[in-house]
Amino acid sequence: MVQFTDVFKSYENGTKALRGVSFRIDDGEFAFLVGPSGSGKTTIIKLLTGEIAPTDGKITVNDYDLTNIKFSKMPYMRRTLGVVFQDYRLIEDKTVFENVAFAMRVVGASSKEIRRRVPYVLELVGLDTRTRRRPQELSGGEQQRVAIARALVNNPRLIIADEPTGNLDPARSLEIMMLLQKINELGTTVLVVTHEKELVESFSKRVIAIDGGKIISDGMGGYYNYER
Amino acid sequence: MRGNRFVYYVREGINSIFNHGFMSFASVCIIVACLIIMGSFTLLALNVDNMIDTMESENEIMAFVNSEYSRADAQAIQPYIESIDNVDTVRFVTREQAWDDFLDQYNDPSRLGDFGADILRDRYVVYVNDISKLADTRDAISQVSGIAATSVHLDVARGLVRFRNIVTIASLALVAILFVISLFIMSNTIKLTTFERRDEIAIMKMVGATSTFIRWPFVVQGLILGLLGSLISFVMEWGIYTLFSTKLMATSGLSFMTVIPFAAVSIPIFLAFTVVGLGVGVIGSLLAIRNYLKV
Numbered sequence: 309m310v311q312f313t314d315v316f317k318s319y320e321n322g323t324k325a326l327r328g329v330s331f332r333i334d335d336g337e338f339a340f341l342v343g344p345s346g347s348g349k350t351t352i353i354k355l356l357t358g359e360i361a362p363t364d365g366k367i368t369v370n371d372y373d374l375t376n377i378k379f380s381k382m383p384y385m386r387r388t389l390g391v392v393f394q395d396y397r398l399i400e401d402k403t404v405f406e407n408v409a410f411a412m413r414v415v416g417a418s419s420k421e422i423r424r425r426v427p428y429v430l431e432l433v434g435l436d437t438r439t440r441r442r443p444q445e446l447s448g449g450e451q452q453r454v455a456i457a458r459a460l461v462n463n464p465r466l467i468i469a470d471e472p473t474g475n476l477d478p479a480r481s482l483e484i485m486m487l488l489q490k491i492n493e494l495g496t497t498v499l500v501v502t503h504e505k506e507l508v509e510s511f512s513k514r515v516i517a518i519d520g521g522k523i524i525s526d527g528m529g530g531y532y533n534y535e536r
Numbered sequence: 537m538r539g540n541r542f543v544y545y546v547r548e549g550i551n552s553i554f555n556h557g558f559m560s561f562a563s564v565c566i567i568v569a570c571l572i573i574m575g576s577f578t579l580l581a582l583n584v585d586n587m588i589d590t591m592e593s594e595n596e597i598m599a600f601v602n603s604e605y606s607r608a609d610a611q612a613i614q615p616y617i618e619s620i621d622n623v624d625t626v627r628f629v630t631r632e633q634a635w636d637d638f639l640d641q642y643n644d645p646s647r648l649g650d651f652g653a654d655i656l657r658d659r660y661v662v663y664v665n666d667i668s669k670l671a672d673t674r675d676a677i678s679q680v681s682g683i684a685a686t687s688v689h690l691d692v693a694r695g696l697v698r699f700r701n702i703v704t705i706a707s708l709a710l711v712a713i714l715f716v717i718s719l720f721i722m723s724n725t726i727k728l729t730t731f732e733r734r735d736e737i738a739i740m741k742m743v744g745a746t747s748t749f750i751r752w753p754f755v756v757q758g759l760i761l762g763l764l765g766s767l768i769s770f771v772m773e774w775g776i777y778t779l780f781s782t783k784l785m786a787t788s789g790l791s792f793m794t795v796i797p798f799a800a801v802s803i804p805i806f807l808a809f810t811v812v813g814l815g816v817g818v819i820g821s822l823l824a825i826r827n828y829l830k831v
Protein backbone atom coordinates (compact mmCIF):
# COMPACT_ATOMS: atom_id res chain seq x y z
CA MET A 309 0.00 0.00 0.00
CA VAL A 310 1.18 3.50 -0.86
CA GLN A 311 -0.16 6.56 0.93
CA PHE A 312 0.87 10.16 0.22
CA THR A 313 -0.68 12.65 2.64
CA ASP A 314 -0.28 16.36 1.79
CA VAL A 315 3.30 15.88 0.59
CA PHE A 316 5.46 18.86 -0.29
CA LYS A 317 8.91 18.70 -1.78
CA SER A 318 11.22 21.66 -2.43
CA TYR A 319 14.77 21.27 -3.72
CA GLU A 320 17.77 23.27 -2.54
CA ASN A 321 17.69 25.40 -5.70
CA GLY A 322 14.22 26.60 -4.72
CA THR A 323 12.22 24.42 -7.13
CA LYS A 324 8.89 23.41 -5.62
CA ALA A 325 8.40 19.96 -7.15
CA LEU A 326 5.38 18.85 -5.14
CA ARG A 327 2.71 21.09 -3.61
CA GLY A 328 0.45 19.14 -1.30
CA VAL A 329 0.14 15.78 -3.08
CA SER A 330 -2.21 13.20 -1.58
CA PHE A 331 -3.18 9.82 -2.98
CA ARG A 332 -3.49 6.22 -1.91
CA ILE A 333 -2.81 3.03 -3.87
CA ASP A 334 -4.13 -0.12 -2.21
CA ASP A 335 -2.52 -3.55 -2.30
CA GLY A 336 -3.23 -5.36 -5.57
CA GLU A 337 -4.10 -2.18 -7.50
CA PHE A 338 -2.79 -1.23 -10.95
CA ALA A 339 -2.35 2.52 -11.44
CA PHE A 340 -0.84 4.88 -13.97
CA LEU A 341 0.89 8.09 -12.84
CA VAL A 342 0.83 10.50 -15.77
CA GLY A 343 1.97 14.05 -16.38
CA PRO A 344 4.24 16.19 -18.53
CA SER A 345 7.97 16.65 -18.00
CA GLY A 346 8.70 18.58 -14.82
CA SER A 347 5.27 17.83 -13.37
CA GLY A 348 6.69 15.98 -10.34
CA LYS A 349 6.51 12.32 -11.51
CA THR A 350 10.21 11.65 -10.98
CA THR A 351 10.09 13.33 -7.57
CA ILE A 352 7.28 10.97 -6.57
CA ILE A 353 9.36 7.95 -7.64
CA LYS A 354 12.40 9.22 -5.72
CA LEU A 355 10.24 9.73 -2.65
CA LEU A 356 8.76 6.25 -2.99
CA THR A 357 12.21 4.63 -3.21
CA GLY A 358 13.59 6.67 -0.33
CA GLU A 359 16.15 8.40 -2.53
CA ILE A 360 14.98 11.77 -1.21
CA ALA A 361 12.89 12.84 1.78
CA PRO A 362 9.77 15.02 1.65
CA THR A 363 9.94 18.62 2.85
CA ASP A 364 6.56 18.20 4.49
CA GLY A 365 3.72 15.69 4.67
CA LYS A 366 3.63 11.95 5.28
CA ILE A 367 4.51 9.00 3.03
CA THR A 368 3.80 5.39 3.86
CA VAL A 369 5.03 2.56 1.60
CA ASN A 370 4.24 -1.05 2.42
CA ASP A 371 3.86 -0.27 6.15
CA TYR A 372 7.08 1.77 6.32
CA ASP A 373 6.67 5.40 7.35
CA LEU A 374 9.23 7.07 5.06
CA THR A 375 8.93 10.35 6.94
CA ASN A 376 10.60 8.89 10.02
CA ILE A 377 12.42 5.84 8.65
CA LYS A 378 15.92 5.14 10.00
CA PHE A 379 18.71 4.96 7.43
CA SER A 380 19.47 1.39 8.51
CA LYS A 381 15.84 0.34 7.78
CA MET A 382 15.83 1.77 4.25
CA PRO A 383 17.25 -1.37 2.55
CA TYR A 384 14.49 -3.48 4.12
CA MET A 385 11.83 -1.07 2.84
CA ARG A 386 13.38 -1.24 -0.64
CA ARG A 387 13.13 -5.02 -0.59
CA THR A 388 9.34 -4.60 -0.66
CA LEU A 389 9.69 -2.68 -3.94
CA GLY A 390 10.69 -3.61 -7.46
CA VAL A 391 11.75 -0.73 -9.69
CA VAL A 392 11.88 -0.78 -13.51
CA PHE A 393 13.52 2.07 -15.41
CA GLN A 394 13.22 3.32 -18.97
CA ASP A 395 16.94 2.65 -19.59
CA TYR A 396 16.72 -0.88 -18.06
CA ARG A 397 19.88 -0.38 -15.90
CA LEU A 398 21.23 -3.88 -16.44
CA ILE A 399 24.82 -4.88 -15.67
CA GLU A 400 26.47 -5.27 -19.07
CA ASP A 401 29.04 -7.92 -18.13
CA LYS A 402 26.52 -10.23 -16.48
CA THR A 403 24.25 -12.66 -18.27
CA VAL A 404 20.45 -12.48 -18.08
CA PHE A 405 20.47 -15.14 -15.35
CA GLU A 406 23.25 -13.35 -13.41
CA ASN A 407 21.50 -9.96 -13.66
CA VAL A 408 18.37 -11.40 -12.08
CA ALA A 409 20.29 -13.57 -9.60
CA PHE A 410 22.32 -10.53 -8.56
CA ALA A 411 19.20 -8.90 -7.09
CA MET A 412 18.65 -12.00 -4.94
CA ARG A 413 22.28 -12.38 -3.96
CA VAL A 414 22.60 -8.84 -2.62
CA VAL A 415 19.68 -9.40 -0.25
CA GLY A 416 21.32 -12.54 1.10
CA ALA A 417 19.48 -15.31 -0.74
CA SER A 418 21.18 -18.72 -0.79
CA SER A 419 22.46 -20.28 -4.02
CA LYS A 420 19.77 -22.91 -3.72
CA GLU A 421 17.01 -20.29 -3.51
CA ILE A 422 18.53 -18.45 -6.47
CA ARG A 423 18.67 -21.62 -8.62
CA ARG A 424 15.00 -22.29 -7.82
CA ARG A 425 13.55 -18.79 -8.12
CA VAL A 426 15.40 -17.19 -11.08
CA PRO A 427 14.31 -19.74 -13.77
CA TYR A 428 10.71 -19.39 -12.57
CA VAL A 429 10.76 -15.60 -12.93
CA LEU A 430 12.55 -15.72 -16.29
CA GLU A 431 9.90 -18.12 -17.56
CA LEU A 432 7.21 -15.75 -16.28
CA VAL A 433 8.63 -12.89 -18.38
CA GLY A 434 9.25 -15.18 -21.36
CA LEU A 435 13.04 -15.22 -21.27
CA ASP A 436 13.66 -18.82 -20.22
CA THR A 437 15.51 -19.48 -23.48
CA ARG A 438 17.74 -16.40 -23.16
CA THR A 439 19.30 -17.00 -19.75
CA ARG A 440 22.92 -17.08 -20.94
CA ARG A 441 22.74 -14.01 -23.16
CA ARG A 442 24.26 -10.70 -22.15
CA PRO A 443 22.11 -7.52 -22.25
CA GLN A 444 23.74 -6.19 -25.45
CA GLU A 445 22.70 -9.39 -27.26
CA LEU A 446 19.02 -8.72 -26.51
CA SER A 447 16.42 -6.41 -28.06
CA GLY A 448 15.12 -3.42 -26.10
CA GLY A 449 11.91 -5.26 -25.21
CA GLU A 450 13.85 -8.27 -24.00
CA GLN A 451 16.15 -6.07 -21.91
CA GLN A 452 13.13 -4.45 -20.30
CA ARG A 453 11.75 -7.91 -19.53
CA VAL A 454 15.05 -8.76 -17.80
CA ALA A 455 14.65 -5.56 -15.76
CA ILE A 456 11.09 -6.61 -14.88
CA ALA A 457 12.33 -10.08 -13.91
CA ARG A 458 14.97 -8.49 -11.68
CA ALA A 459 12.35 -6.24 -10.08
CA LEU A 460 10.09 -9.24 -9.54
CA VAL A 461 12.57 -11.84 -8.32
CA ASN A 462 12.54 -10.81 -4.65
CA ASN A 463 8.75 -11.08 -4.62
CA PRO A 464 8.06 -7.36 -3.94
CA ARG A 465 4.68 -6.05 -2.85
CA LEU A 466 4.89 -3.08 -5.23
CA ILE A 467 6.40 -2.71 -8.71
CA ILE A 468 7.21 0.85 -9.78
CA ALA A 469 7.80 1.14 -13.53
CA ASP A 470 9.29 4.49 -14.58
CA GLU A 471 8.57 5.06 -18.30
CA PRO A 472 9.05 1.31 -18.94
CA THR A 473 8.13 1.63 -22.61
CA GLY A 474 9.93 4.89 -23.34
CA ASN A 475 12.58 3.22 -25.51
CA LEU A 476 10.33 0.66 -27.20
CA ASP A 477 8.19 0.53 -30.34
CA PRO A 478 4.36 0.31 -29.92
CA ALA A 479 4.23 -3.49 -30.31
CA ARG A 480 6.97 -4.11 -27.71
CA SER A 481 5.40 -1.45 -25.45
CA LEU A 482 2.12 -3.32 -25.49
CA GLU A 483 3.92 -6.57 -24.65
CA ILE A 484 5.59 -4.96 -21.64
CA MET A 485 2.30 -3.50 -20.45
CA MET A 486 0.60 -6.89 -20.84
CA LEU A 487 3.38 -8.42 -18.77
CA LEU A 488 2.93 -5.83 -16.02
CA GLN A 489 -0.81 -6.48 -16.08
CA LYS A 490 -0.13 -10.22 -15.74
CA ILE A 491 2.15 -9.54 -12.76
CA ASN A 492 -0.61 -7.41 -11.21
CA GLU A 493 -3.12 -10.22 -11.71
CA LEU A 494 -0.77 -12.47 -9.72
CA GLY A 495 -1.23 -10.10 -6.76
CA THR A 496 1.54 -7.51 -7.00
CA THR A 497 0.64 -3.82 -6.84
CA VAL A 498 1.83 -2.01 -9.99
CA LEU A 499 2.44 1.71 -10.48
CA VAL A 500 3.37 2.72 -14.02
CA VAL A 501 4.74 6.20 -14.56
CA THR A 502 4.36 7.29 -18.17
CA HIS A 503 3.44 10.13 -20.47
CA GLU A 504 2.24 7.87 -23.34
CA LYS A 505 -1.43 8.77 -23.73
CA GLU A 506 -2.35 6.01 -26.20
CA LEU A 507 -0.86 3.33 -24.01
CA VAL A 508 -2.74 4.54 -20.95
CA GLU A 509 -6.01 4.75 -22.87
CA SER A 510 -5.70 1.20 -24.15
CA PHE A 511 -5.91 -0.09 -20.55
CA SER A 512 -8.91 0.54 -18.42
CA LYS A 513 -7.00 1.27 -15.24
CA ARG A 514 -6.79 3.95 -12.59
CA VAL A 515 -4.96 7.08 -13.78
CA ILE A 516 -3.44 9.64 -11.40
CA ALA A 517 -2.58 12.80 -13.35
CA ILE A 518 -0.12 15.33 -11.98
CA ASP A 519 0.89 18.75 -13.24
CA GLY A 520 2.81 21.57 -11.58
CA GLY A 521 3.38 19.45 -8.52
CA LYS A 522 -0.33 18.91 -7.86
CA ILE A 523 -2.73 16.05 -8.53
CA ILE A 524 -5.13 17.35 -11.20
CA SER A 525 -7.22 14.20 -11.61
CA ASP A 526 -7.47 10.71 -10.14
CA GLY A 527 -9.85 8.03 -11.45
CA MET A 528 -10.43 5.21 -13.90
CA GLY A 529 -9.32 5.53 -17.53
CA GLY A 530 -12.05 8.04 -18.36
CA TYR A 531 -10.63 10.53 -15.90
CA TYR A 532 -7.39 10.81 -17.82
CA ASN A 533 -7.97 14.37 -18.95
CA TYR A 534 -4.46 15.71 -18.95
CA GLU A 535 -3.44 17.25 -22.27
CA ARG A 536 -0.22 19.08 -23.10
CA MET B 537 28.69 -13.69 8.27
CA ARG B 538 27.27 -16.47 6.10
CA GLY B 539 29.73 -18.58 4.16
CA ASN B 540 28.43 -17.74 0.70
CA ARG B 541 28.54 -14.02 1.52
CA PHE B 542 32.14 -14.27 2.70
CA VAL B 543 33.07 -16.04 -0.55
CA TYR B 544 31.23 -13.31 -2.50
CA TYR B 545 33.08 -10.49 -0.72
CA VAL B 546 36.48 -12.11 -1.24
CA ARG B 547 35.78 -12.97 -4.89
CA GLU B 548 34.54 -9.46 -5.66
CA GLY B 549 37.50 -7.91 -3.84
CA ILE B 550 40.03 -10.00 -5.77
CA ASN B 551 38.24 -9.35 -9.08
CA SER B 552 38.46 -5.60 -8.47
CA ILE B 553 42.20 -5.86 -7.85
CA PHE B 554 42.78 -7.59 -11.18
CA ASN B 555 40.29 -5.44 -13.08
CA HIS B 556 42.34 -2.38 -12.07
CA GLY B 557 45.74 -4.04 -12.21
CA PHE B 558 47.79 -0.92 -12.82
CA MET B 559 46.22 1.11 -10.02
CA SER B 560 46.46 -1.89 -7.68
CA PHE B 561 50.14 -2.22 -8.57
CA ALA B 562 50.64 1.53 -7.98
CA SER B 563 48.89 1.33 -4.60
CA VAL B 564 51.05 -1.57 -3.46
CA CYS B 565 54.20 0.25 -4.65
CA ILE B 566 53.24 3.42 -2.77
CA ILE B 567 52.51 1.45 0.40
CA VAL B 568 55.84 -0.37 0.03
CA ALA B 569 57.74 2.90 -0.49
CA CYS B 570 56.01 4.61 2.41
CA LEU B 571 56.48 1.67 4.76
CA ILE B 572 60.17 1.32 3.87
CA ILE B 573 60.78 5.01 4.56
CA MET B 574 58.76 4.79 7.79
CA GLY B 575 60.57 1.59 8.78
CA SER B 576 64.02 2.99 7.98
CA PHE B 577 63.49 6.07 10.09
CA THR B 578 62.05 3.98 12.91
CA LEU B 579 65.10 1.68 12.78
CA LEU B 580 67.40 4.71 12.72
CA ALA B 581 65.63 6.12 15.80
CA LEU B 582 65.89 2.73 17.54
CA ASN B 583 69.60 2.52 16.78
CA VAL B 584 70.27 6.06 17.99
CA ASP B 585 68.33 5.22 21.15
CA ASN B 586 70.39 2.09 21.58
CA MET B 587 73.63 4.04 21.09
CA ILE B 588 72.52 6.59 23.67
CA ASP B 589 71.70 3.77 26.10
CA THR B 590 75.23 2.48 25.57
CA MET B 591 76.62 5.97 26.04
CA GLU B 592 74.62 6.34 29.24
CA SER B 593 76.19 3.21 30.59
CA GLU B 594 79.65 4.47 29.58
CA ASN B 595 79.33 8.21 30.06
CA GLU B 596 80.61 9.02 33.52
CA ILE B 597 80.92 12.04 35.78
CA MET B 598 84.24 12.30 37.61
CA ALA B 599 83.71 13.91 41.04
CA PHE B 600 87.03 14.86 42.69
CA VAL B 601 87.17 14.89 46.50
CA ASN B 602 88.67 17.84 48.34
CA SER B 603 92.38 17.00 48.78
CA GLU B 604 92.28 17.97 52.44
CA TYR B 605 89.79 15.19 53.19
CA SER B 606 91.09 12.01 54.80
CA ARG B 607 90.35 8.69 53.06
CA ALA B 608 87.62 7.94 55.60
CA ASP B 609 86.02 11.39 55.14
CA ALA B 610 86.22 10.96 51.37
CA GLN B 611 84.46 7.58 51.49
CA ALA B 612 81.78 8.99 53.78
CA ILE B 613 80.55 11.21 50.91
CA GLN B 614 79.35 8.23 48.80
CA PRO B 615 75.79 7.93 50.29
CA TYR B 616 75.18 11.65 49.56
CA ILE B 617 76.12 11.18 45.91
CA GLU B 618 74.05 7.99 45.63
CA SER B 619 70.98 9.81 46.92
CA ILE B 620 71.06 12.31 44.03
CA ASP B 621 68.30 11.92 41.42
CA ASN B 622 69.39 10.26 38.11
CA VAL B 623 72.49 8.68 39.71
CA ASP B 624 72.68 5.04 38.75
CA THR B 625 75.91 3.70 40.27
CA VAL B 626 78.78 5.27 42.19
CA ARG B 627 82.33 3.87 42.38
CA PHE B 628 85.02 5.22 44.74
CA VAL B 629 88.53 5.38 43.19
CA THR B 630 91.52 6.13 45.39
CA ARG B 631 94.27 8.43 44.12
CA GLU B 632 96.60 5.39 44.00
CA GLN B 633 94.23 3.40 41.79
CA ALA B 634 93.81 6.47 39.59
CA TRP B 635 97.61 6.84 39.30
CA ASP B 636 97.96 3.17 38.33
CA ASP B 637 95.26 3.58 35.66
CA PHE B 638 97.05 6.69 34.40
CA LEU B 639 100.35 4.86 34.17
CA ASP B 640 98.66 2.00 32.27
CA GLN B 641 97.53 4.47 29.60
CA TYR B 642 100.81 6.40 29.46
CA ASN B 643 103.38 5.04 27.00
CA ASP B 644 106.56 6.33 28.71
CA PRO B 645 106.09 6.57 32.52
CA SER B 646 109.82 7.40 33.00
CA ARG B 647 109.13 10.89 31.61
CA LEU B 648 106.85 11.59 34.58
CA GLY B 649 109.95 11.85 36.79
CA ASP B 650 109.28 12.21 40.48
CA PHE B 651 105.56 12.73 40.13
CA GLY B 652 103.40 10.22 42.02
CA ALA B 653 99.87 9.50 43.25
CA ASP B 654 100.00 12.44 45.62
CA ILE B 655 99.40 14.88 42.73
CA LEU B 656 95.97 13.26 42.18
CA ARG B 657 92.85 13.29 44.32
CA ASP B 658 90.49 10.57 45.45
CA ARG B 659 87.47 10.61 43.17
CA TYR B 660 84.09 9.11 42.48
CA VAL B 661 83.10 7.70 39.13
CA VAL B 662 79.34 8.32 38.77
CA TYR B 663 77.11 6.69 36.14
CA VAL B 664 73.68 8.17 35.31
CA ASN B 665 70.30 6.79 34.26
CA ASP B 666 69.38 9.50 31.76
CA ILE B 667 72.10 11.13 29.71
CA SER B 668 69.89 14.13 28.87
CA LYS B 669 70.05 15.18 32.57
CA LEU B 670 73.81 14.88 32.72
CA ALA B 671 74.45 18.58 33.36
CA ASP B 672 71.86 18.80 36.15
CA THR B 673 73.31 15.70 37.80
CA ARG B 674 76.82 17.11 37.51
CA ASP B 675 75.63 20.37 39.18
CA ALA B 676 73.94 18.45 42.00
CA ILE B 677 77.11 16.43 42.64
CA SER B 678 79.15 19.66 42.70
CA GLN B 679 76.93 20.86 45.56
CA VAL B 680 77.86 17.87 47.77
CA SER B 681 80.12 18.97 50.59
CA GLY B 682 83.65 17.64 50.04
CA ILE B 683 83.48 17.56 46.23
CA ALA B 684 86.09 20.00 44.93
CA ALA B 685 85.54 19.63 41.20
CA THR B 686 83.69 17.59 38.57
CA SER B 687 84.50 16.56 35.05
CA VAL B 688 82.15 15.31 32.32
CA HIS B 689 82.01 15.15 28.50
CA LEU B 690 78.84 17.20 28.12
CA ASP B 691 79.29 17.97 24.42
CA VAL B 692 79.05 14.35 23.35
CA ALA B 693 76.02 13.78 25.51
CA ARG B 694 74.25 16.92 24.30
CA GLY B 695 75.02 16.08 20.66
CA LEU B 696 73.58 12.59 20.97
CA VAL B 697 70.46 13.73 22.76
CA ARG B 698 69.87 16.44 20.15
CA PHE B 699 70.34 13.90 17.35
CA ARG B 700 67.91 11.48 18.98
CA ASN B 701 65.30 14.21 19.36
CA ILE B 702 65.68 15.26 15.72
CA VAL B 703 65.43 11.67 14.49
CA THR B 704 62.38 11.01 16.68
CA ILE B 705 60.54 14.15 15.54
CA ALA B 706 61.48 13.55 11.88
CA SER B 707 60.33 9.93 12.13
CA LEU B 708 56.98 10.85 13.65
CA ALA B 709 56.41 13.61 11.08
CA LEU B 710 57.37 11.30 8.21
CA VAL B 711 55.18 8.49 9.49
CA ALA B 712 52.21 10.87 9.67
CA ILE B 713 52.84 12.39 6.22
CA LEU B 714 53.47 9.05 4.52
CA PHE B 715 50.41 7.53 6.18
CA VAL B 716 48.24 10.30 4.72
CA ILE B 717 49.87 9.89 1.27
CA SER B 718 49.32 6.12 1.34
CA LEU B 719 45.73 6.67 2.42
CA PHE B 720 45.15 9.11 -0.43
CA ILE B 721 46.56 6.75 -3.08
CA MET B 722 44.70 3.75 -1.69
CA SER B 723 41.47 5.69 -1.48
CA ASN B 724 41.84 6.85 -5.09
CA THR B 725 42.52 3.32 -6.32
CA ILE B 726 39.33 2.08 -4.72
CA LYS B 727 37.44 5.17 -5.86
CA LEU B 728 38.30 4.17 -9.41
CA THR B 729 36.71 0.78 -8.80
CA THR B 730 33.65 2.30 -7.17
CA PHE B 731 33.30 4.79 -10.03
CA GLU B 732 33.38 2.00 -12.59
CA ARG B 733 30.87 0.03 -10.57
CA ARG B 734 28.63 2.99 -9.68
CA ASP B 735 25.70 1.60 -11.71
CA GLU B 736 26.07 -1.75 -10.01
CA ILE B 737 26.16 -0.04 -6.61
CA ALA B 738 23.05 1.97 -7.53
CA ILE B 739 21.26 -1.27 -8.49
CA MET B 740 22.37 -2.87 -5.26
CA LYS B 741 20.92 0.05 -3.27
CA MET B 742 17.74 -0.05 -5.35
CA VAL B 743 17.04 -3.74 -4.68
CA GLY B 744 17.69 -3.36 -0.96
CA ALA B 745 21.33 -4.26 -0.33
CA THR B 746 22.56 -3.04 3.03
CA SER B 747 25.47 -0.60 3.21
CA THR B 748 27.57 -3.31 4.88
CA PHE B 749 26.99 -5.68 1.98
CA ILE B 750 28.02 -3.02 -0.54
CA ARG B 751 31.01 -1.89 1.50
CA TRP B 752 32.64 -5.28 2.22
CA PRO B 753 34.06 -6.16 -1.22
CA PHE B 754 35.84 -2.79 -1.30
CA VAL B 755 37.15 -3.29 2.23
CA VAL B 756 38.44 -6.72 1.20
CA GLN B 757 40.15 -5.12 -1.81
CA GLY B 758 41.84 -2.57 0.47
CA LEU B 759 42.76 -5.26 3.00
CA ILE B 760 44.45 -7.43 0.38
CA LEU B 761 46.37 -4.51 -1.18
CA GLY B 762 47.42 -3.24 2.26
CA LEU B 763 48.52 -6.67 3.43
CA LEU B 764 50.43 -7.34 0.22
CA GLY B 765 52.19 -3.97 0.54
CA SER B 766 53.13 -4.59 4.16
CA LEU B 767 54.52 -8.09 3.48
CA ILE B 768 56.62 -6.94 0.51
CA SER B 769 57.94 -3.91 2.41
CA PHE B 770 58.84 -6.06 5.45
CA VAL B 771 60.95 -8.41 3.33
CA MET B 772 62.59 -5.47 1.51
CA GLU B 773 63.24 -3.60 4.76
CA TRP B 774 64.92 -6.70 6.17
CA GLY B 775 67.20 -6.97 3.15
CA ILE B 776 68.04 -3.25 2.99
CA TYR B 777 68.72 -3.00 6.72
CA THR B 778 70.91 -6.10 6.83
CA LEU B 779 72.90 -4.93 3.80
CA PHE B 780 73.31 -1.41 5.14
CA SER B 781 74.28 -2.45 8.67
CA THR B 782 76.84 -4.98 7.36
CA LYS B 783 78.46 -2.31 5.19
CA LEU B 784 78.41 0.21 8.04
CA MET B 785 80.10 -2.17 10.46
CA ALA B 786 82.73 -3.01 7.86
CA THR B 787 83.58 0.67 7.37
CA SER B 788 86.83 1.55 9.16
CA GLY B 789 86.42 4.19 11.83
CA LEU B 790 82.83 3.25 12.61
CA SER B 791 83.64 0.04 14.45
CA PHE B 792 82.71 1.71 17.78
CA MET B 793 79.06 1.80 16.62
CA THR B 794 76.67 -0.90 17.68
CA VAL B 795 73.82 -1.79 15.31
CA ILE B 796 70.70 -3.61 16.48
CA PRO B 797 70.33 -6.90 14.57
CA PHE B 798 67.11 -6.97 12.46
CA ALA B 799 66.06 -10.23 14.09
CA ALA B 800 65.87 -8.43 17.45
CA VAL B 801 63.20 -6.01 16.16
CA SER B 802 61.64 -8.07 13.38
CA ILE B 803 58.43 -8.97 15.24
CA PRO B 804 57.49 -5.40 16.28
CA ILE B 805 58.46 -4.12 12.83
CA PHE B 806 56.37 -6.85 11.16
CA LEU B 807 53.39 -6.07 13.38
CA ALA B 808 53.75 -2.32 12.79
CA PHE B 809 53.96 -2.82 9.00
CA THR B 810 50.95 -5.11 9.02
CA VAL B 811 48.85 -2.75 11.15
CA VAL B 812 49.79 0.28 9.02
CA GLY B 813 49.23 -1.65 5.74
CA LEU B 814 45.86 -2.99 6.82
CA GLY B 815 44.90 0.39 8.31
CA VAL B 816 45.70 2.18 5.07
CA GLY B 817 43.72 -0.45 3.13
CA VAL B 818 40.62 -0.40 5.30
CA ILE B 819 40.47 3.35 5.95
CA GLY B 820 41.25 4.09 2.28
CA SER B 821 38.42 1.86 1.09
CA LEU B 822 35.94 3.26 3.60
CA LEU B 823 36.79 6.80 2.48
CA ALA B 824 36.36 5.79 -1.17
CA ILE B 825 32.96 4.16 -0.79
CA ARG B 826 31.30 6.54 1.69
CA ASN B 827 29.84 8.89 -0.95
CA TYR B 828 28.02 6.02 -2.65
CA LEU B 829 26.35 4.90 0.57
CA LYS B 830 24.68 8.15 1.53
CA VAL B 831 21.45 7.48 -0.39
